[in-house]
Amino acid sequence: MFERIREKLEILADAAKYDVSCSSSGSNRKNHNKGLGDAEGSGICHTYTEDGRCVSLLKILLTNHCIYDCAFCVSRKSNDVKRAAFTVDEVVSLTMNFYRRNYIEGLFLSSGIFKNGDYTMERLLNIVKKLRTEERFNGYIHLKTIPGASAELLQEAGLYVDRMSINLEMPTELGLKLLAPDKSHEDVKAPLGLIKDKIQQLNNEKALIKSTPKFVPAGQSTQMVIGATPESDKEIMHTADHYYRKFNLKRVYYSGYIPISNDNRLPIIGSQPPLIRENRLYQTDWLMRFYGFNITEILNDANPNLDADIDPKLSWALRNLDQFPVDVNTADYKQILRVPGIGVTSALKIVQSRKFGRLYENQLKKIGIAFNRARHFIRYADSPLQLKEFEGGHIKNLILSESTSKYSKQATNQLSLF
Amino acid sequence: MKLYIFDGSFEGLLTAVFERYQQKAEKVKIVDSARYMPDAFNEAFSVVSNDVKANRVWNGLRKKLSSSWLHDIYKAFLSEQAEMYQYIFDFIRYVFDNPKGAEENFGNPVVLAVAQMSRKVHREKHRMEAFIRFQETSDRIFYAHIEPDFNVLPLISDHFKKRYADQKWIIYDLKRKYGLYYDLEKVEEITFDFSQEMSPALNTLPASVLDEKEELYSILWKDYFRSINIPARKNMKLHIQHVPRRYWKYLSEKQTF
Structure with a gap:
């Protein structure tokens, strides 16, 4: 029994x-x-x-x-x-x-x-x-x-x-x-x-x-x-968006296919599940639901797939540098929310705190924004004078070189030996 | 600078704020009696906890702060950290001395410190709600012991009372040597001495006091935990980020025997 x-x-x-x-x-x-x-x-x-x-x-x-x-x-x-x-x-x-x-x-x-x-x-x-x-x-x-x-x-x-x-x-x-x-x-x-x-x-x-x-x-x-099938990220997320709207769904889940079959229509057993892609899709899902992005801003005919090396918010920002820098001491909450490195909680704290005086670098850091990422896209009380305009590729390289992405090394499925 | 020594209770801390306004003291350093070291350079004053005085301060805060901020203050207090007592003391002064709404100034280090500590304590509370594993004893009491980083028993009492309304349970804090006991009617604070055979290292009771079915369910749970893992997705870094090693001792599914 x-x-x-x-x-x-x-x-x-x-x-x-x-x-x-x-x-x-x-x-x-x-x-x-x-x-x-x-x-x-x-x-x-x-x-x-x-x-x-x-x-x-x-x-x-x-x-x-x-x-x-x-x-x-x-x-x-x-x-x-x-x-x-x-x-x-x-x-x-x-x-x-x-x-x-x-x-x-x-x-x-x-x-x-x-x-x-x-x-x-x-x-x-x-x-x-x-x-x-x-x-x-x-x-x-x-x-x-x-x-x-x-x-x-x-x-x-x-x-x-x-x-x-x-x-x-x-x-x-x-x-x-x-x-x-x-x-x-x-x-x-x-x-x-x-x-x-x-x-x-x-x-x-x-x-x-x-x-x-x-x-x-x-x-x-x-x-x-x-x-499992060859859809683009655009097709996936547009379907998600459609179902969110039409059926008031609370969540759409994205499940990276784990090969479990020798069927020749499917990826072979032993191939890596698409974990990075899955993560990027969830990030996009969050941008749609909590950050006020319209899906067509992130995925469209010109950009049918998400970048693997950077997240979709950063990728959107780099494509739309004309919308930056955003001055955290004057900009709308909605604009601040779109800055890479600033999340919902920090954006809220920023608009609350600035009523008491202009915000400086050290305050922004303490509030908890990812400053190294955000600094390319914002102005604040003591932001350094910037003489030349950076272009997207340069900023991307700067951010990538400063950060240790969890995906920077190919997923090895192994724990490092401390 | 004046040194205020209070008894370490929340009431005591609020009384200290009251005394500060009565004495019109400017700079006050606050310390709980357990941590107090006599200091030749500062004038020391012993705060005697007082219901009426504490209530006046609390009611004053009520007029200026939302209930979620009042909770934040209490949660930060439960961190039991010496510097946090000072931050809370300074925060309350800051709220009283400024117009309504001042607590939204996260650019102020005192505000931020209280808010952030409250979050930390809240996270520990949430972890206890998640990681506590009850064992059913032969006298039908569901038992668990814990050693939380902060004094979170007062915060989790309601959660467990609501959810386990039809079973008796005990949650015991080994570090602070007190526990909660729910007897199907109300939750009470209890203390007791541990017998030698109980191991504080693990959240397990000796088999002799357990219900006969307990082992079955603990094994089924371990089986379940193993079965739902997807080896192709293995990611120990993420696993440990979510379940830090210091909590493993609570979790039957993480025990290998």
């Missing part, structure tokens, strides 16, 4: 790990019934794997049996792997007991599709229902939407979970068709739209009715696999 549950957990956690979402934040579920757990407020990473990813939720598949044969997926029908399936009670008991020991913030439940979408979705629904009603569990639950499941099941599940997600898998329809002929982005849009509309409907009713039920309070997210 003991060994069997260990084996199941090993198989079904291993199969779930390629879904990269780890977020446990953004919900408003309080411990209202003196039960177990509280999912209000910010998320917590309870540990990190050796690849540096946050572990916040018990992320497992209900089963890795699957009727689909998607080339990029480790659980595809034709793949020769060990198969297993949890029972409802096993998932419930693992979740409760891990939570009680402060290992996790909640459950991330996904599944291979067995029989059909509805059959699978019903099993998932049973689990989340049992956790919420019988076990009085108020921790975070992230549930995968099963493609092809009926609207009724999805809407019912929405009443018990904090977040729902369904993956685009490939950034474009063309890429998806290449690797998973049975799937289509339309299968993703339908449930995303359904849940979004329901969230909106309940939000509107909130104005009229005092208590509306909680419905997917932490919103929806999706994921794209990067580097």
